[in-house]
Amino acid sequence: MTVLDGATRLHLILGDPIAQVKSPGGVTRCFAARGRNAAMLPVHVTAAEFDDFVRGASLARNLDGLTITVPHKFAAARHCATLTERAQLLGAVNVMRRNPDRSWHGDMLDGAGMVAAIRACGGEPAGRHALLVGAGGAGTAIAQALLEAGVASLALHDADPARAEALLARLRPVSGGVPLRGLAAAEPEGCTLVVNATPAGMRPEDPLPVPPERLRADMFVADVITAPEVTPLLAAARALGCGTSTGVDMFGAQVELIADFLLGGA
Amino acid sequence: MTVLDGATRLHLILGDPIAQVKSPGGVTRCFAARGRNAAMLPVHVTAAEFDDFVRGASLARNLDGLTITVPHKFAAARHCATLTERAQLLGAVNVMRRNPDRSWHGDMLDGAGMVAAIRACGGEPAGRHALLVGAGGAGTAIAQALLEAGVASLALHDADPARAEALLARLRPVSGGVPLRGLAAAEPEGCTLVVNATPAGMRPEDPLPVPPERLRADMFVADVITAPEVTPLLAAARALGCGTSTGVDMFGAQVELIADFLLGGA
Known part of the structure; x- marks a missing residue:
């Protein structure tokens, strides 16, 4: 200290x-x-x-x-x-x-923290087909960061379809031609990177943000939630053998990025 | 920490x-x-x-x-x-x-810190005849605190006699009849508490704020200066066997008083 x-x-x-x-x-x-x-x-x-x-x-x-x-x-x-x-x-x-x-x-840096955590946990986003659940403050920053990190496509689901569409409209001009689509349900089929950016999983009674029976072992699953560190979504993913990154990983990565930025990028 | x-x-x-x-x-x-x-x-x-x-x-x-x-x-x-x-x-x-x-x-609390340091070092001000040298910011607060602590009299010297007089004029209404007087020179005769509240003693070439040959063993001598911790004035006083308190003692006492005050007097 x-x-x-x-x-x-x-x-x-x-x-x-x-x-x-x-x-x-x-x-x-x-x-x-x-x-x-x-x-x-x-x-x-x-x-x-x-x-x-x-x-x-x-x-x-x-x-x-x-x-x-x-x-x-x-x-x-x-x-x-x-x-x-x-x-x-x-x-x-x-x-x-x-x-x-x-x-x-x-x-x-909210999105960069998520990307850095995914990378640190072995889930390099570049080239992956990504499903992002949640288009709020965290989701917005993460969507931008996933595009910046080079995902092959980005599917977005939000409980409020208008919010998802609004975010997609803002991202299209900067997507560099990467396919963007809104999903009416959080269906991970065809994706190899699944990111939860909703609060679902903080309370035991929350529904899972993605139906766990639709996960497959080749998907990397990331969550923004820090408590519990291993959410039910991440527990289901780990049971299948998926790579995962937690909200605690994201926080840890972001602390380093924040210190880098505040000290002048040194 | x-x-x-x-x-x-x-x-x-x-x-x-x-x-x-x-x-x-x-x-x-x-x-x-x-x-x-x-x-x-x-x-x-x-x-x-x-x-x-x-x-x-x-x-x-x-x-x-x-x-x-x-x-x-x-x-x-x-x-x-x-x-x-x-x-x-x-x-x-x-x-x-x-x-x-x-x-x-x-x-x-500037004055209360000095009084607390004097007390902690065995020089209870109550009943003593005090000579204070310096009527600036620190001296002003110390003069008030010495009166509050119950000195029997207070003599004040400042290189600027008008500044000393102005402070005495402010103190008279709250002195409760304790004799206050301005001195043209820093003459400690008749005093049993000598307090330096000037910067004299920070640099080796400074003149002593009180002529050391006029100190006597029954005087308690206090200084506001923190560096050097033992000023030439305090060194001379200690050589005579006087009790002393340093600026470091004052700072230490004040830290406690500041914490007391900020935590609500608890």
Whole structure:
């Protein structure tokens, strides 16, 4: 653990609620492992007060970075003078660092964290036919990241078909000709990468996001849920011999990506 | 060291410059020793941006306390809805905690830290005739605290006689009849407590704030300077057999007082 002193550089994670986040410990340990005197602190700020908080806090000369969680990812993008291409496409950021003129530069790493976790667990997405379940905030970022990672096709299911269609419409201009389609049901047939980006699996009574009897051993199955670490979907996949990655894997991968970004891509 | 997590309660120390402050480590360790998940972080904020920073940062729901250092102690008092009597008298605060309605309550502990250090080192101020050298920010707070601690009289010397007179004029209404006098020179004769509240002694070439040949063994000698820990004044006093307290003792005492105040006087 970094020993705090007067020279400690500050990074904040902003959310409402905030007590559940794990980045203060994870990212601060990451800073220390890289030999940096820097810490990430949690800040509980409401949506109504978010803009005024960011304007005030940005005046701190030793505030180098912000991490953004629910519900502020879209509001935060408006505080950025510059955005990465993917953050611009998604209209949302989860990390912000200073430009040389002290304005904010934003990126969205939620999808990259999932792709990095899939890769770390042996499920390279490039060339795979992917089924993504869930077109909310996490699903949107993951859909973009899967296309960026080179999937051969992307099928998308959401309980709200209009939400799935809206996301597909935003992705088509940047898909580079990769086939995109909406599915009325979460049918994994023909896919070799299945990703859950819905909350289904957090509670024991939740239905599985994908019917487990439709999984096959050549599918790699990934989940965004961190608790339980092994969701019923992942347990079913592992029983079949599928490769899997968990929400905890995704969080771990994202901590590294967040530290990379906040320290300036070093 | 507190392990940072999403539930960590925040306290900030605000100054310009800030890298030299030791409270982030000291107060955070104090919080941990009391079993609190709380941390104190340094914030570098300029005088021009101080008010906007405080207004913005105050919106954070998990920001429980502020510690204030140079040059913000007077500006900070204006952000307090309520002040202790001594902070009101001094027009300055170095600590702020939340009232039940989330407004700020301020106190000034600079003087109390000195008195606590003197007591801890065996120099109880009550009943002593005190000579205080220096009527700046630290000296002002210490003068008030010495009166509050029950000194029998207080003599004050400052290189700027008008500054000394101005402080005496502010103290007279609250002195409760204790004799106060300004001295044209730092002459300790007749005093049994000598306090240096000037920077003299930080650099080897500084003149001593009190002529060492005028010290006597029955005097207790205290200094605000933390580096060197034993100033030439304290070295001379110790050589005579005087009791002494250092700036490091004062800082240590103040860390405890700051933690007490920020945690609600608990």
